[in-house]
Every structure is written in C-alpha cells, then in structure tokens.
Amino acid sequence: xxxxxxxxxxxxxxxxxxxxxxxxxxxxxxxxxxxxxxxxxxxxxxxxxxxxxxxxxxxxxxxxxxxxxxxxxxxxxxxxxxxxxxxxxxxxxxxxxxxxxxxxxxxxxxxxxxxxxxxxxxxxxxxxxxxxxxxxxxxxxxxxxxxxxxxxxxxxxxxxxxxxxxxxxxxxxxxxxxxxxxxxxxxxxxxxxxxxxxxxxxxxxxxxxxxxxxxxxxxxxxxxxxxxxxxxxxxxxxxxxxxxxxxxxxxxxxxxxxxxxxxxxxxxxxxxxxxxxxxxxxxxxxxxxxxxxxxxx
Numbered sequence: 001x002x003x004x005x006x007x008x009x010x011x012x013x014x015x016x017x018x019x020x021x022x023x024x025x026x027x028x029x030x031x032x033x034x035x036x037x038x039x040x041x042x043x044x045x046x047x048x049x050x051x052x053x054x055x056x057x058x059x060x061x062x063x064x065x066x067x068x069x070x071x072x073x074x075x076x077x078x079x080x081x082x083x084x085x086x087x088x089x090x091x092x093x094x095x096x097x098x099x100x101x102x103x104x105x106x107x108x109x110x111x112x113x114x115x116x117x118x119x120x121x122x123x124x125x126x127x128x129x130x131x132x133x134x135x136x137x138x139x140x141x142x143x144x145x146x147x148x149x150x151x152x153x154x155x156x157x158x159x160x161x162x163x164x165x166x167x168x169x170x171x172x173x174x175x176x177x178x179x180x181x182x183x184x185x186x187x188x189x190x191x192x193x194x195x196x197x198x199x200x201x202x203x204x205x206x207x208x209x210x211x212x213x214x215x216x217x218x219x220x221x222x223x224x225x226x227x228x229x230x231x232x233x234x235x236x237x238x239x240x241x242x243x244x245x246x247x248x249x250x251x252x253x254x255x256x257x258x259x260x261x262x263x264x265x266x267x268x269x270x271x272x273x274x275x276x277x278x279x280x281x282x283x284x285x286x287x288x289x290x291x292x293x294x295x296x297x
Contacts, residue, residue: 007086008035010148017130019044023098025150026085032154034144035083035095045104046127060096063104067118071110076103098140105132163224166217166250171229171243177251178209178242182258185265189274212261212278214241217253219285257282 008024014036021040026033038060042048045062060080063072079100087093105128111117112125145151183201186208187194195201214222225241232238245251264281268274 005084005086005092006033007090008088010150010153011088012147012149014040014143014147016044016143017134019127019131021101023144023147024085024087024093024095025144025148028083028085033083034098034141034148034150035085036098036101036144037093037095038082041096041101041104044101044127044131046123062124063107065118065121067116067121068107068111070116071107071114076100076107079103098144102132102140104128163218163220166221166246166253167224167228167244168246168250169228169244171239172245172247174240174243177240177254178258179262182262182265185262189265189268189271191271210241211284212275213254213257215284216278216282217250217257217285221285 006026006028008026010025012023014021014023021044022037023040024035024037026035042062047062059069059072060082063080079097082094082096084092084094108117108121108125108128109132111121117125142151145154183205184194186205190208210222214225225244228244229237229239229241242251242254245254260282261278264277265274268277
C-alpha cells in the first residue's frame with residue numbers, strides 16, 4: 001500500500017521570522033524536492049492544526065476560504081498538490097513543495113490590499129507578512145537545503161557532475177599534449193637553462209604545471225586527477241594527468257588554457273609579473289564551486 005512513497009534523505013527545522021517549520025529533502029521521479037510539512041505550514045501561518053486536510057474544496061486547508069479564490073493564480077495551483085512521503089525516520093507524512101509558501105503568503109497579502117479579508121484571517125495575514133519579510137521565492141530552496149544539511153550534498157553532486165565531464169576513469173594512450181613552447185617559456189621566465197632534448201625535465205616542473213595549468217581548469221579537477229593517478233611507492237605517478245582528461249571536454253579545455261597561458265607568458269620577462277597577470281586572467285580553483293558575490297564597491 002505504501003509502495004512508491006518516497007523517503008526523505010535529509011530533514012531539519014527551518015526558521016523564518018518567528019516561525020519554525022519542519023522541512024525535508026527527498027527524491028521523487030528523478031526530481032529533488034524540498035518539502036515543508038503541512039502541519040508546519042499551518043503553525044507558521046498562525047493557524048491551529050485541526051488534523052484534517054480539506055473542507056469541501058480542492059484547496060489545501062490553509063487556502064480553503066472562498067474569499068481567497070480570486071487571488072490564487074495558475075502558478076500557485078501548480079504547487080498546491082500535497083505530497084505524501086516518509087520522513088527520514090520512516091514516519092508517514094504529508095507536505096508541499098517549499099516554493100509554495102511565499103506564493104501562499106502572497107495570496108493573503110493581495111487579499112489584504114484589496115480589503116477582501118475577513119476579521120478571522122487577520123492573524124494569518126500578519127504571519128504571512130512576517131514570513132514574506134524573512135524569505136523570497138528564490139531563496140526558499142537555499143534555506144531548506146541549509147536547514148536540512150542537503151546543501152553540502154548538493155554542492156558535492158554539482159562538483160562531481162563537472163568533474164565527470166572533464167575527467168575519465170579510462171586513461172588514454174600517451175600523446176604529446178604540452179607543446180615545447182610551453183616549457184621553453186616556463187624555463188625562460190624562471191631564468192633557468194632549458195633541458196637538452198631527450199633529457200627528462202626536473203620533477204619540480206610538475207609542481208609549476210599543476211599551479212598554472214591543472215589548478216585553473218575547473219574546481220576540483222587537480223584533486224580528482226591526483227586521486228585517479230596517485231604517487232606510487234617509487235615516488236612517481238604511473239601516467240600523466242592529461243591522460244585522464246575526457247576527449248570531448250577535458251582535452252579541449254586543457255589545450256585552450258595552454259594557448260592562453262603561452263600567449264600570456266610571451267608578454268613578460270619576469271615570473272612574478274607573469275603570475276600576477278595569470279591570477280587576474282585565470283583564477284586558481286580549490287575543491288569547491290566558487291560562489292559569485294555581489295560587488296559592493
């Protein structure tokens with residue numbers, strides 16, 4: 001009977017204004033859903049939980065009043081479908097998509113502006129005003145993810161999706177990828193003699209290459225390459241990093257970056273000047289996806 005009912009993977013209390021709502025993250029039909037409990041929504045809106053869902057209308061109990069119908073648009077109707085699920089503790093529950101909450105609050109505020117509310121709805125309207133001040137339609141997703149701890153999983157999944165496009169488990173046969181010009185410019189800027197043909201380059205060249213090339217492709221790619229191609233007990237790696245880059249995305253991105261780096265190298269005579277320019281032209285990534293912040297200047 002309960003087959004097909006999804007189970008939440010994450011849960012937590014969502015604090016908005018003076019309200020606390022139990023929220024959950026679960027997956028249904030391949031879609032990640034952020035859910036607010038019906039009981040929590042009622043309490044947050046200043047409504048007493050009566051243990052029933054509907055009252056002779058197709059609307060949820062918190063929108064069942066006929067005077068509110070003119071203020072309910074199609075966008076809201078699309079998220080007014082109750083979702084049955086099991087909490088992460090296995091308890092059968094019901095809730096709504098988190099995006100629904102600010103839209104429902106907007107219904108009461110529009111009805112207030114149109115002077116269409118009845119006295120008994122004043123308390124709910126005041127609560128809706130408080131809730132709207134504490135969230136925005138776009139921000140509710142991030143709030144639920146943070147409250148449940150799903151934001152860590154979400155960022156890790158997003159990062160892994162990027163790495164899957166750039167790095168492969170199947171290493172490719174070695175082919176010349178780094179042009180001699182790259183190394184000649186590298187040694188010139190370091191003011192070091194270029195190694196004779198046929199002689200292996202010093203091991204520290206690999207550290208320079210990681211710094212100015214691999215760490216600037218995409219977030220986390222250098223760590224992923226190190227994981228797939230670890231240092232052997234003998235002190236060296238079995239293969240070159242570029243042998244683990246995907247042919248369709250990883251290799252083209254590497255070649256494009258190399259062209260830009262070589263072009264930049266030729267414009268400077270000092271390593272320090274080149275590095276300052278490189279920092280401006282191509283940022284160095286870590287193992288997390290950088291967040292864009294508004295420029296307050």
